[in-house]
Amino acid sequence: MYICPMYSSELIKGTLKTIVLKLLKEQGKMYGYEITQRVKELTNDKIQITEGALYPTLHSLEQNGELDTETEYMGKRVRKYYTLTKQGHITVDLKVNEFVDFMNTMKFLLDVELKMSNVQSNR
Amino acid sequence: MYKVTDEQIDFILGNIKANGVTIEDLQYNLLDHICCIIEDEMPEGEDFYKFYGNIMPRFFDKELKEIEQETNNLLTFKNYYAMKNTLKISGIISSILTIFGAIFKVMHWPGAGMLIVLGGLSFSLIFLPLMIVLKFKDEESKISKWVFSFGFLLAMGAATGTIFKIMHWPFANILMLGSVTLFVFAYVPLYYITQIRQAESKFNTTINAVLMMACGGMLFAMFNLRPSSALQESVSASYTFMNNNAMELVAENEMLLASANVKEEANQFHQTSKKLFEDIEATKLLLISKAEDVSQEEAKKMTLLDMQRANDGNINRNNFDDAKGEHSFESLSKSIEAYNAQVKTIYPTQADKVIAIDELQLTNTILSVLLHELSQIQLQIVTTENSYLSGFAAKPSI
Structure with missing residues (x-):
C-alpha cells in the first residue's frame, strides 16, 4: 500500500504519524493532497505518502483528539483542512523526540555491527 | 489549468461510493484528493475518464474498500494493545479471585461468596467479551470466528449462571443448564467438525474436544443431583x-x-x-x-x-x-x-x-x-x- 521508490514500506510505516504531525505543526493547516505533495517536494520524491495510508491515519489522529478539522465548500467539492489541537502540539514534540532518539540508537547499533563485520572481513 | 466539472464530480463521488467507501468524511476527502490530482497532473488534451482510470490504482492494492477497512481498523483497534493487556490482567485477577474464593468457601471463612462473585464477574464480563472481540480480529477463518465466539458466549452464560446460583439469584438454573447443554451438544461437535479439517492441528483438536466433552458432560450430569x-x-x-x-x-x-x-x-x-x-x-x-x-x-x-x-x-x-x-x-x-x-x-x-x-x-x-x-x-x-x-x-x- 505504501508506494515509496526509495525506502521500504516497513521503514515508512511507523513514521507516518510523526511526518503528518510535524508538517502540520510547521504549516498550520493543510488538506490531504497538499500533505502528500509537500512531503514529496521536501524529500525530493524519496518519500511518497500514499493515499491508502494517509487518510486512515488522518482519521485516526482526528478521533484521538490530535487533529481539528475545518471544512471549506467549493461548489460540489468539500475540502477538509487539518490543524493540530493542543494535545496534538504536545504529541508532535513527543513523537519527534522519540524518533530522534530512535535514530541515534539505530545509528549506534548499526555502527557497532558495521565495525564487527569489518573486523571479521579483515581477518 | 484543467477544471473538474460538476458532472465529473458527481461521477467520481458515485464511483467512490460504488466501490464500497461508506464513511462520508472519507468519501469527501477522496473526492477532493482525486480532483486535485486531476487538476494538477492531467496532461493537456487527455481524456478525463481514461486519466481517472489510470490514477485510481494509486489508492489501493486490490480494491478501494481497503482504505475504508484500514480506517476502521485504526479507529476500532487503536486500543488493540490496551485490550490485550486488559485481557491478561483480568484473566489473572479472575483466576486468583476464584481460587481464593474456592479455598475460603471450603474452609468456611468469611468473604468467600464475595471473592467468587468478583472473580466470576471479571471472568464473564471482562475477560470473555474481550476474548470474543480479539478472536474476531485475529482469527483468519470466518467459520472459526463464529464458532469460537459462540463458545465464549456460552462460557459467559455458564459463568454468570454459576454466580447467580451461588448467590441464589433468579434465572440461575436456566442460564447454567442452557449454556452447559448447548456447550456439550452443540458447541463441542461444531468445534470438532470445523477444526478437524485443519491437518496441522488435528491432534490438538481431538484432545481439546475430548476434554471439553468430558468436563461439560460431567457438569451436565451433576445438574439434577439430589441428596443421597x-x-x-x-x-x-x-x-x-x-x-x-x-x-x-x-x-x-x-x-x-x-x-x-x-x-x-x-x-x-x-x-x-x-x-x-x-x-x-x-x-x-x-x-x-x-x-x-x-x-x-x-x-x-x-x-x-x-x-x-x-x-x-x-x-x-x-x-x-x-x-x-x-x-x-x-x-x-x-x-x-x-x-x-x-x-x-x-x-x-x-x-x-x-x-x-x-x-x-x-x-x-x-x-x-x-x-x-x-x-x-x-x-x-x-x-x-x-x-x-x-x-x-x-x-x-x-
Missing part, C-alpha cells in the same frame, strides 16, 4: 413420624377436653390451638398440591418421598414467602404472635412454650424444609395444649 436416597428416606420418615405423633396428640386432646373436668378457659385455649394447627395444615396441603399439581385430598396422602419437587424453592417463595393474605408467611407470623401472647398468660415463666418463629427456617428455603418446620410447629402446638389440658384433668373436680 438414604438421607431422603430418613428425612421423609421423620416427617411422617412427626405428623403421626401430632395427629395422635390431637385425638388425645379431644378426649381430654371431652372429660368433665375441663373448664371454659381451657376450651378457649383449645380453640386458639386448634385454629392455628388447622391453619398450618391447610397451608401445607396448599403448598403440596401446588407443587405436585394434585388435589388437596391427594396431597394429604403424600409423603416427602412421593413428591417430585420437594427440593424446589420456587413454590414456597411464590406462594408463601412473598405472598399476601391467607396461608402466607405474613399471616402465619401474625397468628403465631397472637397464639404466643395467649401462651405467655398461661405459662408466664416457661419461655420454651412460646413458638420461636425467628429460630425456624420458614422462608428462603426449599419446600421439604418448610414442610418440616411447619410440622414441628404443629407438634409443639399440640404438645403444649396436651400438657395444659392434662393439668386440668389431674385436678379433682369440685
